[in-house]
Amino acid sequence: MTTGKTTETPDAAPLFDLQSLVVAVRRRRRLWCSLALLGLLAGVALAVLRPPPPSAVTKVLIAHEDDQPNDTGTLIRTDVELLGTTRIAAKALHTLKSGENPEDFMKEYRGTGLTNNVLQIDVTGESDADAVARAEALADTFVADHVKRMREAAKAEAKALVDQRDRMRDELAAVNKEIGDRSPETDPTESASIESLFARRAELNSRIADFDQRAEEARVGTPKVVAGTRIVDAPRAVRHSLPKSAVTNGVIGSVLGLVLGLAVAAVGAVVAGRPVLRREIAVHLGASVIAELRTPPRLPTAPWRRRRARTARERLTTTLTRSVRGTQESVSLLELGCARTTSAIALDVATALAAQEPVAVVDGLPGPQLAKGRAPQGAPTVVSGDQVASLPQQTRRLGVGSVAPGTAWTDLRYLGDQTLLVVRAGHGSATWLHTVARQLADQRIPVIGVVLVDPDPRDRSDGTLWDGLHIALRGHSERLARQSGTGQPPTERSSWAVRVPDTDQEAR
Known part of the structure; x- marks a missing residue:
């Protein structure tokens, strides 16, 4: 019995051969190595020809009245969004005595929530001193705005509680007037109604005391928020290292060029x-x-x-x-x-x-x-x-x-x-x-x-x-x-x- 092998014809060959693709890509190593080198040079050139603008950074500790241990960062994200509003930008520019458009100024800074209570503010400027001044103005403006909002909220809450307490006092006065000098012992025929009036008066006294306590707590909570919100890291200029930037940009450019080169080589091998x-x-x-x-x-x-x-x-x-x-x-x-x-x-x-x-x-x-x-x-x-x-x-x-x-x-x-x-x-x-x-x-x-x-x-x-x-x-x-x-x-x-x-x- 004779055995033999048969060569696989192109009709029976697979549509996609991974081994052929790998070999074809490896043979075009000049292409993707050249693109990787080009990306490296482009990254280094970008770091040298377009250095980052002068910038400053500061950190603000923010106290929230509704802070919870299980908070997922909702409050700090709200603070970040409030920092990026025209109201904060306009107040900061007013402090700097600058006539710049608030919308344009908003593009030159950003806020980042590091933790649930720490906000980092990054600002760019024409010089290091200008960037530091802008960061300080933004931090002061945001702290003042936050404190003002917390005070107004506490004041509104205390006022609502006091108003409710006053309504309870008026109702208590009416109940006391209705009771007068009567008691269940002096008037046995109306002892049931008199007892209900006494129960109502006790309930009103309890609720009035509760409203007094809550209003006091609302007032006491504001100083804690005011004292807890402050700048914890003074504004300072960020020092940029040209060698470090060149190395970082070069590595990023080299990786991007290598990926692009491999993709082009693979697509070219499949198409060709x-x-x-x-x-x-x-x-x-x-x-x-x-x-x-x-x-x-x-x-x-x-x-x-x-x-x-x-x-x-x-x-x-x-x-x-x-x-x-x-x-x-x-x-x-x-x-x-x-x-x-x-x-x-x-x-x-x-x-x-x-x-x-x-x-x-x-x-x-x-x-x-x-x-x-x-x-x-x-x-x-x-x-x-x-x-x-x-x-x-x-x-x-x-x-x-x-x-x-x-x-x-x-x-x-x-x-x-x-x-x-x-x-x-x-x-x-x-x-x-x-x-x-x-x-x-x-x-x-x-x-x-x-x-x-x-x-x-x-x-x-x-x-x-x-x-x-x-x-x-x-x-x-x-x-x-x-x-x-x-x-x-x-x-x-x-x-x-x-x-x-x-x-x-x-x-x-």
Whole structure:
């Protein structure tokens, strides 16, 4: 019994791949690191160019007559709202002898309830002295207003209690007049009514005493409120530290820039739909990843890093040279997003092949990357496409071209009968990778494999397709027919072509 694996087609792939998203965001670290640095610089610049205005702060202890231990802060919130009224602002401006509009002045200060009885007032001004004066005027005005309101409330309450007591006294006088000199003993016939009058008089005396006591308590409560409401922290200017403000603003700006950069990178990765994992690129192109090459750093690196990069470059050259030498047909290197790297790879492979046979590199790139590139010592000759006919018959051709948007697909056949795709990870979209695979199949150009440039170092996915041969997945039947000596190509494309990975159609 034979078992095998099948590669998941794009139709069966999940709509959202978290691993691909994480890799795509990590690959765009330059973007979000740049935005984080930009936010850091913007925060520091904001702290330097726009320092906070001069400000002062003071704290006021407020005593409330209705204070309760379980109060949830309702009274102090009421005081904060009263502080932000035009009446308080106008009185403070009158104390300062300022003609400023109260509505405008209200925008320059704010109150904050620290506890149920402590109110903090923050004020800005043109200078430290002006801010301190404004804070003092506001605190004095608010304390005076609070004391005045408490006194008026206590006075109104005491007056109401005294008025009620006076009405009770008038009623008591009427009851006493009605009783006169009578008593239940002197007038037995009306003893019941006389007893009720005596009971009413006792009740009135009790209520009068109660009203007297409550009125006295209302009067006594006001001095406690007056004495308890005062400024506990004298107005003082707030000292602003430029280094501290710069660090704080820089950290905030850096965090905001980082979050924005990550969001932009994530949204861009989802919208662009550019495969970055080995398995995705292999599935979309319909060819296995046979080699990888990381882009060398632009900045100077440690010697062991350079030695490691050089070893990887030599290993790649050996692998590609073995693949090209193992076939009698001409081979081309077609790039997608890495023209300069492909040019260097082609020159290295051609130099290795030139040690055993004559080799010529056919330049089919649209740009000057190969013509003006730095060729290694002993590298073969580079010719253009119109000079191919003049090459000797025994000379091996190694074509270099591009499958980027705008490619002349019909010209790729003249660069080589087979091809190696050199693709930069995350450069082409899934749709364009499908287009490349379909166009190469239409031109009957088999793909030996894919060389992945700049892969993600943390990518552990498998780039080998398990539903076909390891290399040359397209046109393999046709090559077998030519190698067997029949020389008769199949009349139908279905006899040599395999399924082109496309979401909406197949290559017939």
